[in-house]
Amino acid sequence: MLFKNEKQFYASHQLFAGVDEAGRGPLAGPVVVASVILGKDVHFEGLNDSKKLSEKKREILFEQIITKAKEFHVEIVPREIIDEKNILQATLWGMEESILKLKNKPTLCLIDGNSMPKRIADISETVVKGDGKYASIAAASILAKVTRDRIMQKLHLEFPEYNFAKNKGYPTKEHLEAIRKHGITPHHRRSYKPVQQFTFNF
Secondary structure, X not given: OHHHHHHHHHOOOOOEEEXXXXXOOOOEOOXXXXXXXXXXXXXXXXXXXXXXXXXXXXXXXXXXXXXXXXXXXXXXXXXXXXXXXXXXXXXXXXXXXXXXXXXXXXXXXXXXXXXXXXXXXXXXXXXXXXXXXXXXXXXXXXXXXXXXXXXXHHHHHHOHHHOHHHHOOOOOHHHHHHHHHHOEOOOEOOOOHHHHOOOEOO
């Protein structure tokens, strides 16, 4: 269904990209944005919104997408930019960067959500819950999610007491208790209220 939904765009757009993000809610780590141009003849079995897939299925599809997609770009927006701009503006900035850094410039960008990135607004359409409607957005959601999960796995090795491998930086009870006990890391978002009250310990 997701691939069928995209057929309407090929009549007027030879190249269009899906754009999605992962990691707006966590207290720690980057927000990751991906843009994907699949191409007309690319198809993957089981492609769906990354949140509806198992970790194993996401990993399989991740490898297929980066191998078969016409082009993609993954933009990692660090904690510092999130704190400087706020999470919404940092996410929109990441969406812009992920599109502007593509070598093949799309004439249409399908943006997941209802917020429009200004620098690419003239070629973009927002789609609420787009990762469950269009294949290119679903593919972008998988690239963003898997990339971010891998980053948080690496941060877990550096700061195992926060159990980032499991909570991925989200404000779980366990994570909040770890912050109270150990303070915050360089990767915690200072602008988020649950983090603001704690001392920078590292």
